[in-house]
Amino acid sequence: MSKIWTRMGDGQAVEMTSDELRKDLIEASEDAADKGKVPLLDDNEIDKLMEIFSAPWRVIGVEPGHEVPLTKDETACTLVSSQLSSGAHLPISREAAVEIFERVFAFDTMELGWIDYSFKPAKPMVSLDQVSIERLLATTVFPILYGAMPNMGLYYTPDGPCTNPADLLGMMKVEEAREEEMKAAEMCMEDMIFVCKRMAEVGADGIDFDTTASAGDADFLATLKTVEELKKTTNLGIEVGMSGEFILGMHGEVEYKGKRLAGMFPHDQLKVVEEAGADIFGPVVNTKTNKSAAWNVARAVTFVKEVCKQATIPIHANVGMGVGGTPMFETPPVDALSRASVAMVEIAKVDGL
Amino acid sequence: MGDPFGMSLTHAIASGMGGIRTAGDLVARMQLNYRMRLPEAKKYVADKLHVSTFDLSDSTVMRNLREELDIGLIEAVPGMAKGLAAKARIADLLDIRIDAVEILKAQLS
Numbered sequence: 001m002s003k004i005w006t007r008m009g010d011g012q013a014v015e016m017t018s019d020e021l022r023k024d025l026i027e028a029s030e031d032a033a034d035k036g037k038v039p040l041l042d043d044n045e046i047d048k049l050m051e052i053f054s055a056p057w058r059v060i061g062v063e064p065g066h067e068v069p070l071t072k073d074e075t076a077c078t079l080v081s082s083q084l085s086s087g088a089h090l091p092i093s094r095e096a097a098v099e100i101f102e103r104v105f106a107f108d109t110m111e112l113g114w115i116d117y118s119f120k121p122a123k124p125m126v127s128l129d130q131v132s133i134e135r136l137l138a139t140t141v142f143p144i145l146y147g148a149m150p151n152m153g154l155y156y157t158p159d160g161p162c163t164n165p166a167d168l169l170g171m172m173k174v175e176e177a178r179e180e181e182m183k184a185a186e187m188c189m190e191d192m193i194f195v196c197k198r199m200a201e202v203g204a205d206g207i208d209f210d211t212t213a214s215a216g217d218a219d220f221l222a223t224l225k226t227v228e229e230l231k232k233t234t235n236l237g238i239e240v241g242m243s244g245e246f247i248l249g250m251h252g253e254v255e256y257k258g259k260r261l262a263g264m265f266p267h268d269q270l271k272v273v274e275e276a277g278a279d280i281f282g283p284v285v286n287t288k289t290n291k292s293a294a295w296n297v298a299r300a301v302t303f304v305k306e307v308c309k310q311a312t313i314p315i316h317a318n319v320g321m322g323v324g325g326t327p328m329f330e331t332p333p334v335d336a337l338s339r340a341s342v343a344m345v346e347i348a349k350v351d352g353l
Numbered sequence: 354m355g356d357p358f359g360m361s362l363t364h365a366i367a368s369g370m371g372g373i374r375t376a377g378d379l380v381a382r383m384q385l386n387y388r389m390r391l392p393e394a395k396k397y398v399a400d401k402l403h404v405s406t407f408d409l410s411d412s413t414v415m416r417n418l419r420e421e422l423d424i425g426l427i428e429a430v431p432g433m434a435k436g437l438a439a440k441a442r443i444a445d446l447l448d449i450r451i452d453a454v455e456i457l458k459a460q461l462s
């Protein structure tokens with residue numbers, strides 16, 4: 001029996017039989033359905049994935065007419081920063097990097113972010129970034145967003161003023177740990193609102209909250225409350241991109257409008273993001289490196305398809321290194337990436353990537 | 354994350370609308386600032402441009418149409434609207450508010 005050449009979740013090449021491939025697709029969909037309590041992929045969708053992964057071509061694409069707009073986190077940094085942002089360290093400005101994405105790479109939108117891509121370190125540099133955004137708004141045609149990570153962990157010792165909850169939990173000081181998390185969430189929210197309102201002042205088209213909830217449920221709450229405030233007071237379009245498929249209950253009891261945030265899977269995350277007023281939601285499904293690329297894509301598509309089904313706002317799935325079925329490798333293989341990209345559009349029916 | 358060739362460019366070729374090479378920027382604007390899902394955003398833009406939704410991602414159709422409408426081109430053509438001037442024309446064409454354009458108007462008044 002002829003073998004299908006594909007990838008593992010760490011990017012390594014692997015050959016599978018058709019039966020092995022189908023088994024992986026079904027198992028992955030079952031895994032997502034079981035964990036997220038979402039519907040399985042149906043037979044037609046599994047067949048479509050078989051077609052996508054069995055295609056002999058190195059790079060594949062969506063059907064003409066099915067193309068989607070792209071948004072992207074930290075992308076100017078991928079040209080000007082170093083390995084910390086998968087960056088090429090080109091000796092050009094961030095503004096030039098954004099213009100390259102418009103008029104060389106034909107991106108649909110682009111964002112500018114501070115090199116240290118979190119709101120806390122961006123705050124002291126906000127006037128510089130305001131001017132950069134102003135300049136880009138004058139020189140580009142496509143929508144310009146400002147992007148940064150909430151990254152609430154930066155407000156804990158040794159980086160910030162709040163006692164690190166991980167230290168307190170080790171001493172069984174659960175309530176004290178929770179208090180520190182809420183203090184950090186308040187500070188994080190204040191910084192995010194401050195920076196975003198400065199971007200609204202200069203006319204930015206939008207804000208991209210990237211890697212939301214990386215520090216757990218309190219981090220997520222800080223972002224949701226920030227979105228709520230920004231939608232009340234500015235015209236900013238807002239994209240909320242997540243950090244993981246599951247909200248970590250670092251606090252455990254944080255609620256937003258009566259809904260407990262800890263333990264939320266993507267379709268639940270969507271609902272609170274919509275309630276907060278965001279315009280675009282970016283769900284994340286994490287890649288398992290010891291499973292095949294097909295397994296990872298099927299699992300990601302199962303989660304994201306349900307998000308798209310329930311959404312009232314556009315869904316731009318995160319399909320980057322280590323998420324959305326993409327291998328966890330610094331130079332993701334284009335064969336695997338193009339298959340993940342196509343599967344998200346053709347099967348999950350995302351509104352963008 | 355991931356290198357720009359492996360990540361951004363591959364997505365752009367496999368699935369992207371094509372930015373100002375086509376009408377990707379216009380559809381993205383309706384999503385970001387007007388919460389429109391993809392079919393609605395494409396239909397809105399296509400109706401305003403008097404083309405089909407299929408045409409929106411076709412660079413041969415959109416290159417000429419963008420020049421005719423003077424709403425920004427991917428290559429640098431002398432005399433054609435660029436940057437904020439193109440945005441102002443897009444705001445009129447799509448009948449939408451673009452804050453950067455409004456700020457410019459306020460600065461000029």
